[in-house]
Amino acid sequence: MDEKFDAIVVGAGPSGNAAAYTLAKAGLKVLQIERGEYPGSKNVQGAILYSKALEEIIPDFRDDAPLERHVIEQQMWVLDDESYVGSTYRSAEFNKEPYNRYTIVRAQFDKWFSKRVQDAGALLVCETTVTNLIMDGQRVIGVQTDREGGSVYADVVILADGVNSLLAKKAGFHAELEPKDVALAVKEIHFMPEETIQSRFNIAEGEGVVIEMAGKITQGMMGTGFLYTNKDSLTIGVGCMLSDFKQQKITPYLLLEQMKAHPAIKPLIEGGEMKEYTAHLIPEGGYKAMPKLYGDGWMIVGDSGMFVNAVHREGSNLAMTTGRYAAETIIDLKEKKLPMSARNLALYQGRLEDSFVMKDLKKYKNMPEIFHKNNQFFTTYPELVNRAAHTMLTVDGVDKKTKEREIRKSFKQRRSLFGLMGDAFKMWRAFE
């Protein structure tokens, strides 16, 4: 393969697919390289698909994309050892077409997306790992693969290679990830009949529920659990910061097993057949942990660029949007016959800054730090909230006013009033 391409895209996840699709559609000569047997075979997600980002790339995606259920209800649980306090948001709005979010199964979804990419004219090579970037001084001019005679060249290389981002690291574009900037998630998929899921979650055919969980299930670590309904399966998982796993010496699959045994969760997954166990990192360092995003002949998109909004659990949408922006930048430069230099590719950064991508990431830039420094959000509070609910809801002859006073006292005992106000302030500042 001594051919030269307009662009090489490394990776066939949502960011790489969005980039390759956009480039190919504009008539550019694109090579996409994926190390998995097929696109999706290395990839893990919860998985919620936000329609908007995909709609902007493939407006008619609903026609044939493998979508599991459209989400009509979102639950948030705060768990103690034996109980949980939850909120539910269900809206008829969510049940109107075109639906706004879906559950998906990534292996199937990535395969579908990739088919669209190939139909658009990109050349996809699977079962091939890119081992290094080929440099000419400071400039990236191609990639080296583990195939025989596996060097290929292009005007620009898009790194869509996911959270570990080995290639940029090897090229010296950025340093190794820090444990405090990544979460490790483990999850399982449990199959059961469609009807069972529908009756357990009080939903009709095609409708879905997502449950996000915080509290005791993470055993004091900064993180959350989740339970999503697919068509005839449930995904259940938990993710916490790697720095916490390291410090507290917790084994991820034991954490998941403990969570599955929680009295509120166990009956929901009862009788399911577990068919796969997966683990994956999520880059959650936010804006402050973002690496350099472009240089001479290269750009970074998706997870490898830390494009995840942990507060809103957005990742795949940012991956698709950044993939598209990178591609559009290249298309613009091509049209103007300009070289893919760092100076010109800076337009990509500009596009990002002007969009929700950077605006959101900037807005939440202090969140990771706040959570890291205030682990009461994951320990003391869930316990207190549950105890408060228990106290209020137990009919035992004590009047409600006295109960309220006791609850307030218990909050203050565990965390000073000053601390409580400080927490509220920090949260407000972070979300504001």
Add this chain to the structure above:
Amino acid sequence: MIPVKVEEKLFQNRYRVDSGRPHINIKNPATCQSECKTQECTICCPAGCYTAEGNGQVVLITDGCLECGTCRIICTTYRNVDWEYPRGGYGILFKFG
């Protein structure tokens, strides 16, 4: 803690093992044995690929690896993990992901 064998979970997964060509290697086994007191890799690997032997030695078997990257990032003090992706087409093959 609820006892669970990670092997039972991994048994559900599909792999194409690149026999004799592990994609992860411990750079210097002596460092694990005599210097690293914490040995987080033996606790935090989600596939239980690292085992702490009684004598302080750490044994790595990558067959069940989920290719997450944890062991590489977590070994902050000694940077003792040489980590690559498997050859194209090898390693974990998620059916669902």
